[in-house]
Amino acid sequence: MRTIISLSLKIFLINIILFYLLAEIILAILDLPKDYQPHISPAQFQLTKNKEILYLNIPNSDIEFQYDGNPRGYFRQNNIVHHTTNSFGFRGEEFNYQKLPATYRVVFLGDSFTFGEGVYDDDVYPVIFERIANELNLLEGKTFESVNLGVGGFNTQQQWALLEELGDKLTPDALIVGYNLNDAEDYLFEFRERSLLRKERVVDREIHLIKAENPPAFIHLSRLHRLVWQYTQQRRISQATIGFYNNLYSGDSLTWRQNKLALESMVQYARERNIPLTIVIFPVLYKVNRNYPFYSIHTKLHELLDYEDIDYIDLLPNLKGFRDAQLWVHPTDQHPNEVVHKIIAQTLIEHFQKLIVHKSREQ
Numbered sequence: 001m002r003t004i005i006s007l008s009l010k011i012f013l014i015n016i017i018l019f020y021l022l023a024e025i026i027l028a029i030l031d032l033p034k035d036y037q038p039h040i041s042p043a044q045f046q047l048t049k050n051k052e053i054l055y056l057n058i059p060n061s062d063i064e065f066q067y068d069g070n071p072r073g074y075f076r077q078n079n080i081v082h083h084t085t086n087s088f089g090f091r092g093e094e095f096n097y098q099k100l101p102a103t104y105r106v107v108f109l110g111d112s113f114t115f116g117e118g119v120y121d122d123d124v125y126p127v128i129f130e131r132i133a134n135e136l137n138l139l140e141g142k143t144f145e146s147v148n149l150g151v152g153g154f155n156t157q158q159q160w161a162l163l164e165e166l167g168d169k170l171t172p173d174a175l176i177v178g179y180n181l182n183d184a185e186d187y188l189f190e191f192r193e194r195s196l197l198r199k200e201r202v203v204d205r206e207i208h209l210i211k212a213e214n215p216p217a218f219i220h221l222s223r224l225h226r227l228v229w230q231y232t233q234q235r236r237i238s239q240a241t242i243g244f245y246n247n248l249y250s251g252d253s254l255t256w257r258q259n260k261l262a263l264e265s266m267v268q269y270a271r272e273r274n275i276p277l278t279i280v281i282f283p284v285l286y287k288v289n290r291n292y293p294f295y296s297i298h299t300k301l302h303e304l305l306d307y308e309d310i311d312y313i314d315l316l317p318n319l320k321g322f323r324d325a326q327l328w329v330h331p332t333d334q335h336p337n338e339v340v341h342k343i344i345a346q347t348l349i350e351h352f353q354k355l356i357v358h359k360s361r362e363q
Helices: 002-030 125-135 156-170 202-212 217-221 223-248 254-272 295-307 338-362
Strands: 045-047 055-057 062-066 080-084 103-109 143-148 174-180 189-192 195-198 277-282 311-314 328-330 333-336
Touching: 045 195, 103 125, 103 156, 125 143, 125 338, 156 174, 156 254, 174 254, 202 223, 217 223, 223 295, 254 277, 277 295, 277 338, 295 311, 311 338, 333 338
Parallel strands: 103 143, 103 174, 174 277, 277 311
Antiparallel strands: 045 055, 062 080, 189 195, 328 333
């Protein structure tokens, strides 16, 4: 009996060793785990006179983000993405306040998702939308023009302040508001010590502490150990992030109440001027295919928008079937990539086509 137990134990230990060695070999062949670093970027923003807006992108600039790898094969020379701004400090080509005749101007508001961080100028969804709309001759006799007012880090209050300042000058024919779930938070930057400084949010501190933890010495001896360590850290970061978003939308959250007021102000502005307005809800690009942890927040937004009779599109169903990393700019940059921007643009085109048909039937 002891001989059988001893033999079984030896076989078990041998299998464990073989599994360990095989795992190390496979991870070495695949060069895993990867240790990607955050992208390198120059100063991107400058202060404005309007304290409600606070800052805008630096005008007439080529804002370069350089990534340390090209896992999807999207980046061009030296893994650099160029973000071109016009003289107003907004992404894209120059525009005039005065519209050209027979122009249908669509103004896009939003944060870095709408600005298009991490994707090239031609791949940002307002640009793709304009291109497809004109190719399809969506409104006969009209040329579509997209004006992208997206600014990284903006919350809904800043988007409303920007619309309030520029809306009547731009005279939009339609408004698209790209709504990111973190748009309900407080201002991301503040003016302090004569400069624009990013605030350290509670979740930022939690994530920084998690990343700053020194792994045990044996972690560096094995790829498998490093992979498990990375997975554990990422799981803790994910839990901290989920808690952050849920707190944003809690019933007693001041920023959520301010966010709703800003949304209502934008809607009121559009209705007073008879301008169609559509809210595009961006999901957090995390577990979009299964076990998505933010359904309750989407439900809360749907209830608000339905109650106020606001036109909206929730992009979550359009992204089902993708793995998270297929939607990211880079493993260290979870902004939506060119695949997502193309999906958004096509979804907006289809939405506009339905609205046009509906309007023609009413007439």
